[in-house]
Amino acid sequence: MQLVVARIGRAHGIKGEVTVEVRTDEPELRLGPGAVLQTEPASAGPLTIETGRVHSGRLLLRFEGVKDRTAAEALRNTLLIAEVDPSELPEEEDEYYDHQLMDLDVVLEDGTEIGRITEISHLPSQDLFIVERPDGTEVMIPFVEEIVAEIDLEEQRCVITPPPGLIDDRAEIVSTRDNGAEAGRDNGAEAGEEA
Secondary structure, eight states: OEEEEEEEEEEETTTTEEEEEEOOSOHHHHSSTTOEEEEESGGGOOEEEEEEEEETTEEEEEETTOOSHHHHHTTTTOEEEEEOOTTOOOSSTTOOOHHHHTTOEEEETTOOEEEEEEEEEEOSSOEEEEEEOTTSOEEEEEOOTTTEEEEETTTTEEEEOOOTTTSOTHHHHHHHHHHHHHHHHHOHHHHHHHO
16 A cells, blocks of 8 residues: 655755654654655655754655756655555554545444545644545644544454534534624613614
8 A cells, every 4th residue: 555654845055954844643653764656746756865854843864876966856846755555554453544544434422424535634733634524624633532432443443532613513503603693782772773
């Protein structure tokens, strides 16, 4: 199975290094020296990592055969793709690869269907599940312990315990009406206009 593990950013310096946007929880495993990665577009690769280092909080890579800034800049926005055994699991017990979570059914603890995971967004502060609801709309679910109660890969489902307003917009509408009623008491003209 092929997984996107990084996207090449801009060139760094004049000796062929590039910045990369890491898209894997295991950069030391997937993006280490000697790793051979496929690319998207395919014409840019395959690329073999020669060196890697962290500079100012960003991962910098140099690839074999890429010796100057011009060659490095030509790789900008190229996706780096690793070949991963589908049965391989992360080292930590409560960690998952994106491909394991894609298409899981998302349900509440009482079994109410919310939708299915169609995308996972990796943000600096947390990961988000993008969940497509049965009506075609999308909802974003933070992948945090307080909300995601259970991931059951055998049953292909994700059980969530969302706070009020995360899934059901009506909770927010009710609170807005309550605020409007209070505002109406303070300012009778506005309340009369709304009614």
